[in-house]
Amino acid sequence: MKPEIKIGVSSCLLGNPVRYDGGHKHDRYITDTLGKYFQFVPVCPEVECGLPIPREAMRLVGDIENPSLLTSRSNKDYTEQMQQFCARRVEELEKENLCGFIFKKDSPSSGLFRVKVYQNSGQPPLKRGRGLFASAMVERFPQLPMEEEGRLHDPLIRENFLEHVFSYRRWRDFLEDQPDYKKLITFHTRQKLLIMAHSPQHYLLLGKLVASGKKHSKEQLLQDYEIKYMDALSNFSSIKKHTNVMQHIMGYFKDRITPDEKQELLELIWNYKDALVPLMVPLTLINHYVRKYNIAYLQKQVYLTPHPAELMLRNHV
Numbered sequence: 001m002k003p004e005i006k007i008g009v010s011s012c013l014l015g016n017p018v019r020y021d022g023g024h025k026h027d028r029y030i031t032d033t034l035g036k037y038f039q040f041v042p043v044c045p046e047v048e049c050g051l052p053i054p055r056e057a058m059r060l061v062g063d064i065e066n067p068s069l070l071t072s073r074s075n076k077d078y079t080e081q082m083q084q085f086c087a088r089r090v091e092e093l094e095k096e097n098l099c100g101f102i103f104k105k106d107s108p109s110s111g112l113f114r115v116k117v118y119q120n121s122g123q124p125p126l127k128r129g130r131g132l133f134a135s136a137m138v139e140r141f142p143q144l145p146m147e148e149e150g151r152l153h154d155p156l157i158r159e160n161f162l163e164h165v166f167s168y169r170r171w172r173d174f175l176e177d178q179p180d181y182k183k184l185i186t187f188h189t190r191q192k193l194l195i196m197a198h199s200p201q202h203y204l205l206l207g208k209l210v211a212s213g214k215k216h217s218k219e220q221l222l223q224d225y226e227i228k229y230m231d232a233l234s235n236f237s238s239i240k241k242h243t244n245v246m247q248h249i250m251g252y253f254k255d256r257i258t259p260d261e262k263q264e265l266l267e268l269i270w271n272y273k274d275a276l277v278p279l280m281v282p283l284t285l286i287n288h289y290v291r292k293y294n295i296a297y298l299q300k301q302v303y304l305t306p307h308p309a310e311l312m313l314r315n316h317v
Contacts, residue, residue, distance in 0.1 A: 004039045005099050006039045012044065012104055014026065016042060018046075037311070038165075043110075045082060045132070046058070057071070060116065060131075061120065064117050079132070093141075102147055103131070109132055110133050112148045114127045115130055115131055143168075145161055145168055162307055162311065164233045170187075171226060174187050175222070181214060188206060191229070198233050202228055202235070206228050239272065247269065280314040286304065
């Protein structure tokens with residue numbers, strides 16, 4: 001994989017004092033851990049659209065699907081100003097070749113999920129909104145991996161998001177390498193077990209798509225593959241799915257490993273299934289057998305090393 005994986009990040013999460021009160025929301029996991037692997041593209045919609053620091057706090061008001069952006073006390077309307085900024089900024093970000101975006105939760109401009117939308121009727125706010133800039137990003141880049149910083153504290157969400165980011169970059173690298181049908185077959189073959197771990201349904205769909213690839217134009221084939229591939233990775237992997245994949249992998253060992261080795265691996269897989277050990281434990285032994293018995297198909301599977309081990313994304317129970 002090529003260096004410099006770019007991801008967009010709400011600027012305040014990097015420690016920049018751009019919030020309405022002149023403060024920040026520095027997230028050390030983002031800067032100190034993810035910063036070793038990603039190049040950040042900071043965005044603060046409120047400052048970049050021309051608002052000062054400090055400034056009056058703002059909130060979303062009105063319709064869930066099309067809210068207005070108003071200041072909290074004076075009710076000054078900044079909706080049009082923000083929308084004009086969003087249209088301009090997403091155009092600029094198109095050129096950055098982002099592989100993901102981490103938004104600030106609860107923000108009326110950048111919140112991705114469950115942002116409060118206040119009602120003109122005086123009823124309690126509805127936590128079903130999305131910040132105006134986040135909405136513009138989702139509309140412009142529907143396949144781009146996106147998440148909120150608060151949700152990254154959940155190990156399953158963190159693993160899924162980062163796995164999605166690295167996979168997105170692999171796909172972008174593939175597209176930059178003069179892709180053709182033969183290369184797509186090679187790419188898909190390497191991704192098979194990773195796709196299975198996220199969505200067995202998409203595993204079947206993508207297999208059928210690639211098998212019938214010569215019936216489609218190259219452009220249509222690549223477009224359809226990208227949509228289904230990214231949809232697959234947006235599904236969360238699970239203990240059940242990983243167990244299924246590891247049992248599938250054991251089929252490649254059946255004529256090679258000894259009965260004792262098979263029993264040892266089975267015990268580790270069952271321990272993982274019972275949430276007694278993290279995924280990394282049985283996978284470490286699987287990787288050992290892959291090297292020991294030189295199983296070429298498995299050596300090429302992204303599933304076994306989808307992201308840097310130092311991120312420890314598979315070390316949780």
